[in-house]
Amino acid sequence: MTDELSTAERLLPGLDRQLRETGTAELESATSPGLRIFRQAGGPGLVVPGELGGLGASLVDALHIQRVLGARSPSLAVAVNMHVCTVLAMPPCAATEDLLRAVAGDHLYIASGFGEGRPGASVLAPTMRAERLEKGWRLNGAKKPCSLSESMDFLTASVALSSADTDGSEMALAIIPADAEGVSVRPFRSSPVLVGSETHEVVLTDVDVPDECMSLLGDPQSLNAALSTAFHTFELLVTASYVGAASGLVETVLERRRGTAAERVELVGELETVMASLEAVARACELGQDDPAGVARALYVRYSAQRTIERVAALATELLGGTPYMVSGVSATLFSAVRALAFHPPSRSAMADALDRFVLGEPLIIP
Structure with missing residues (x-):
């Protein structure tokens, strides 16, 4: 991760050292200080444009940061990923520029609420009504699940618009202060995996949002510029986060010289190949454009990466041995975490038919 660590030190100096000193076990706990550390390092402004007071990091830079975070704490990477994707992909509205200035200047977090905890349901078919x-x-x-739910300063939530001018088929993104009247957080998870990501249920009860804090997403059946950007950034960055989790295991294998030279080189080569693919897709994309082909490439890379990092994590954990797995728990934590990439939307099985039709020339539709 030489390039990734250099990017982290250039943009967020001292962050990796502090995360290493804190340790994965503490960062993966329910009382993780990870989001506080990232905030203090200026991380929330990472991809905010420089003219708005942010660090102006590129999409490739963001990939590097997510990999480093994942290696130190998959929970932190998952939580930060939602914030970074929201900042990069938020459709413009009257409040957008002021919000991004505040994010950069005051180190604020934005949580992303798209999922609603309905197995098999599309994230583009929200039941939350406006x-x-x-x-x-x-x-x-x-x-639900909604990461960053305890540390968020703002929530962005996908909603279906209900008015005399719509039939409920138009989507929008609402920007809501976390302390707004009617916003509450309820426990959602009991699994110990990724517990430091603050993933819970956020409930909105008669929450009023002014027009200037609503961004229109259009018809979810059309992969327009706003939705293309959202899926493009999410698929790339979330994949880099889990590449990071596998990288944390491989780093330990290298430090302890476990296995043979051939096995160690195989592990490194597998992950570097995935990362090079992510970077290539990131460099080719133009955010803010209607780009279904770019979204498809991001999905191809993500689905291929899922199997690669599972394979790498399994071998790395085996090489580290049973005692570290049972005693320290860190290898068990990272090994369990990498499997979660498969659960992020859209799943490989859900997209199979859509991608199959897309390669034959039909429009790409996210089910």
Whole structure:
């Protein structure tokens, strides 16, 4: 991870050292200080444009940071990933520029609420409704799983618009202060995996949102510029996060000289190949454009990476041995975490038919 560590030190100096000193076990706990450390390092402004007071990091830079975070704490990488993707992909509205200035200047976190905990349901078919008011919208519903739910300063939530002008098929993204009246957080998870990501259920009860804090996403059946950017950035960055988790295991294998030279080189080569593919897709994409081919490439790389990092994590954990697995728990934590990439939307099985039709020339539709 030489390039990735150099990027981290250039943009967020001292962050990796502090995360290493804290240790993966503490960073993966329910009381993890990871998000506090990242905030203090100036991380929330990472991809905010320089003219708005941010660090102006590129998409490739963001990939590097996510890999480093994943190697130190998969929970931290997953939580930060949602913030970074939201900042990169947020469709413009009247409040966007002021919000991004505040994110960079005050180190604020933005949580992303798209999932609603309905197995097999599309993230592009929200049940959270927005009812038209005279000068805004009233929101009701729940988002789960929602990372960053305890540390968020703002929540962005996908909603279906209900008004005389729509039939409920139009989507929008609402920007909501975390301390707004009607916003509450409820425990959602009991699994110990990724517990440091603050993934819970966020409930909205009669939450009023002004027009200037609503960004229109259009018809979810059309992979327009806003949705293309959202899927493009998410698939690349979330994959880099789990490449990082596998990298944490491989780093330990290298430090302890476990296995043979051939096995160690194989592990490194597998992960570097995945990372090179992610970087290539990132460099080719133009955010803010209608780019279904780019989204498809990001999905191809992500699905291929899933199997690669599972294979790498399994071999690395085996080479580290049973005692570290049972005693320290760190290798068990990282080994369990990498499997979670398969659970992020859209799943490989859900996209199979859509991608099969796309390669034959049909429009790409995210089911």
